[in-house]
Amino acid sequence: MKNFQKLPIYLFAALTFGFASCESEDPVPENEGELITDVTLIFQEIDAGGNPVGTPFTASAVDPEGIEIGSSPTIEPITLAKGKSYKMTINAFNNIENEDITAEIFEEADEHQFFFLGTAFSSNILGIEYDDPGSIILGIRTILNVSASPTSNNGQMQVVLRHDLDKSFPGATNPNFANFVQAGGETDLDITFPVVIND
Numbered sequence: 001m002k003n004f005q006k007l008p009i010y011l012f013a014a015l016t017f018g019f020a021s022c023e024s025e026d027p028v029p030e031n032e033g034e035l036i037t038d039v040t041l042i043f044q045e046i047d048a049g050g051n052p053v054g055t056p057f058t059a060s061a062v063d064p065e066g067i068e069i070g071s072s073p074t075i076e077p078i079t080l081a082k083g084k085s086y087k088m089t090i091n092a093f094n095n096i097e098n099e100d101i102t103a104e105i106f107e108e109a110d111e112h113q114f115f116f117l118g119t120a121f122s123s124n125i126l127g128i129e130y131d132d133p134g135s136i137i138l139g140i141r142t143i144l145n146v147s148a149s150p151t152s153n154n155g156q157m158q159v160v161l162r163h164d165l166d167k168s169f170p171g172a173t174n175p176n177f178a179n180f181v182q183a184g185g186e187t188d189l190d191i192t193f194p195v196v197i198n199d
Contacts, residue, residue, distance in 0.1 A: 034188040038093040043086045077194040083148035114139025115180045120155030120195040153197045161189035
């Protein structure tokens with residue numbers, strides 16, 4: 001009789017262990033960011049009508065281990081001219097896996113967004129607006145406007161890529177949104193380019 005009274009306790013313990021085992025074996029979803037080794041900013045000067053002027057040029061940041069992982073990326077300065085406007089296109093690449101990260105970012109545009117910070121914007125040396133295809137808010141393509149009379153001929157442009165953010169968060173449609181962390185998500189890229197303004 002005593003054995004029959006203990007049986008429900010044994011069953012309960014076995015079931016509890018079984019449920020715990022199932023829960024512990026369930027895969028935990030992970031939010032893996034993009035591994036980016038190369039970032040190239042492509043600049044094309046445009047006239048007042050948005051037509052291309054002159055030859056495109058680039059500024060790059062490279063770290064063979066990954067820009068967010070490596071210790072010392074090689075960063076080229078961005079050189080622009082006073083009073084000019086430029087289309088800026090971002091190309092991101094993972095050289096380790098030979099992957100075009102730009103295409104992935106565009107395919108997952110609802111989960112990604114670039115923000116642009118630094119003294120080049122806070123000092124009103126540069127202005128920027130999103131110019132992505134289909135009027136999406138992403139930042140792969142933007143328009144930069146250089147002040148005709150900048151307060152300084154030198155500044156910095158911080159390029160930040162966020163993943164899994166709340167894109168409807170108040171202020172997040174602003175490419176210079178300094179409080180982007182409040183919109184949630186994680187940082188896939190955070191790189192700062194020197195900016196030089198020529199006459």
